[in-house]
Amino acid sequence: MAEIKIEKKKPIWPWILLVVLIILALLYFFVFANNDYDDDTIDTDDTEQVQPIDSVAVDSANNTWEEQVATDSLRGDFTTLSASYFTAVQEKSKLGSDTLYTKNTLLKLVDAIKSKAMENQMELETDFSQIRENVIGITDRSQRFTSEKFKEIAQKTVEAAKTIQKKEYPQLEGEIKKAENSVEAIDANMKMSNQPEKIKTFFEKMAAVLKNMN
Numbered sequence: 095m096a097e098i099k100i101e102k103k104k105p106i107w108p109w110i111l112l113v114v115l116i117i118l119a120l121l122y123f124f125v126f127a128n129n130d131y132d133d134d135t136i137d138t139d140d141t142e143q144v145q146p147i148d149s150v151a152v153d154s155a156n157n158t159w160e161e162q163v164a165t166d167s168l169r170g171d172f173t174t175l176s177a178s179y180f181t182a183v184q185e186k187s188k189l190g191s192d193t194l195y196t197k198n199t200l201l202k203l204v205d206a207i208k209s210k211a212m213e214n215q216m217e218l219e220t221d222f223s224q225i226r227e228n229v230i231g232i233t234d235r236s237q238r239f240t241s242e243k244f245k246e247i248a249q250k251t252v253e254a255a256k257t258i259q260k261k262e263y264p265q266l267e268g269e270i271k272k273a274e275n276s277v278e279a280i281d282a283n284m285k286m287s288n289q290p291e292k293i294k295t296f297f298e299k300m301a302a303v304l305k306n307m308n
Contacts, residue, residue, distance in 0.1 A: 171213070173308060179205075179206050179301065179304065180301055190289065190294060191287050193286070196293065200247060200251075203304075204226050207251050207304075210255075211257075214258060218257060219254075220250045240282075241281060241285060242282040252273050255270060255300070256270045273299040
């Protein structure tokens, strides 16, 4: 009787294990690797967004006044320049107490008066170009912006406004008088920071004059 040889089948589980490992490897590559990439991208975006935005904004705000003070040419018509002055006067807490702000508000007033004179083709006795240069030249380090200096320039602006008023706006005589009185009330020997209400009153009276000239 012939002997029948029975060959044992090779186990199939190693192949199954290999396929499982391959599938796991593919899953890791497509799922986990992509997640890692996304995380890296997010981290990079966060890094780019971390900027001292507030500091930049503050620097821009601080430089605005200084740049305007350093500008030595008139920009815009009377309506534009007077509107800029009105906006400055609204910051009442800074008038008289903040030297740079007060100086620049005075500069805006000078520009508005000069512009109104040019609009009406009037020659002013006061050289406003020189006054403007004097205001711009006043700095905390070189020449102190004292009440005496402020009053001197304020008087000249009122005188110029009065010249324009007499020729073009006779109905504003009362407003001009109030402005003159506000200048007289300023004590040239007292610090501006000690009389901010008087400084503020002058700016407000001149604002009333300019508004009625619009």
